[in-house]
Amino acid sequence: MICKLHKLAQRLKSSLWMLVVPPTVWALHFLFSYVYTAVRCAKSGSVEAIVDIRTGITVATVVALLLVAASGYVAWTQSRIDGDLRPYQDSTDEDRLHFLAAATLLLAGLSFVAILFTAIPAFIFEDCI
């Protein structure tokens, strides 16, 4: 199973579309967290809303982290495919692939941390105030 997924990740080509996945997931998670919290706080009591908010943000965070981790994993496997030596700056398919893979991997790392930072307040605050 894991081997199959690894081979699938190797077959996928890093592209600009893959590059924008982590920051897009981060943006959507950010938007969901703020909008959902605002709506729940407005509709429920200040303290009662926190259970719903924590559940919603937990689900959204797990989904977002899985997507970012998956795109990061694909980028990581792509960055390890044999090819030219560094630096990857020539206009060849191999260099382009390595560059996009490295950029995607870094963006996935940043997005992963940012999603966690967005979610943490929901587990520290105990009301909407």
Place this chain on the structure above:
Amino acid sequence: MTDHNPDQFSVFKPISRSLLRLIFGPVLALLYGCTGIQSTFSAFGVEAESTRSLTWVMTAAATVITIGVLWLAWYAARTPASQLDYKGGMRVIFWFGALGPTLLLSVLLVFSLSKMRTLPTGTDDLKIAVTGEQFWWRARYLPVGGQSVETANEIRIPVGRTVAFALTSPDVIHSFWIPGLAGKVDMIPGRTNDLVVRATQAGVYRGVCAEFCGLSHAHMAFDVVAMEPAAFEQWLTNMAHPATGGDSPGRKLFESYGCSGCHTIRGHIEGATIGPDLTHFGSRLSVGAGTLPMTLDAISRFIRNPASVKPGVMMPDFREISDKDVAVISNYLVELR
């Protein structure tokens, strides 16, 4: 060959000293403002203590990070290019550029969020509804199972008890700020904002309006008295009582000049509630929302020409009032305790 006189640069010494004086003089003067009755650094409440510790921790962290970054830049600029191979360079970037900052920011984030948590509230907490009005404060105490009490321009709270403020405004946006007690909270027309506090130290402090609200925004302050719980209960009981004293010339003048068109003195004059409730006016610490001391002269001055003290104030002036009449009214007001 030119001989260098070791003292030739001594000219810089006086300049350096003057420069230091020039820098440290204002800094010391500003630091002096970090203490006293209106400062978060002189905290007397749980929330302000959190803000103060947050300030120190963040300042310390910012200092360490700044020095670290400057040192790294200096080190990188002076180190020969061959000092680190590719892997070594990537390792430095990974530890100092990615993992280190992430861990540090995570610690600071969790620490700061924990300091920003609101105090837990209960049903037996004291509730105080405060309304910011141009340019004074209406305070209504709502004790559990007790009678509500209205007063103005002074907030008294018991030490060690949780107090929940409900903040709003009927006119423009104000901001309720007692720096030594908690952070500021806006008072917005049509909306009620909550602020939960707990005083830790008895004393007399000062609060202000922290949102520009008109000509006398800077004169919209109030006294804050944190009292031991027993003393507070006694004070609140006293405040619930109507004003004492019977007929007095001052009371009659107060009515005849039309003061009751805006002010109420419970037990004496059931007037309008447009202006501050004056029932126990004489027991307050200041006149005109923290602008003048509680003296007969100050009261007289305010009655005659309130706009000279607070430009833009709603209260009309009484310049035509005689010295005798204004003195009688001032005496009457100062005896309302």
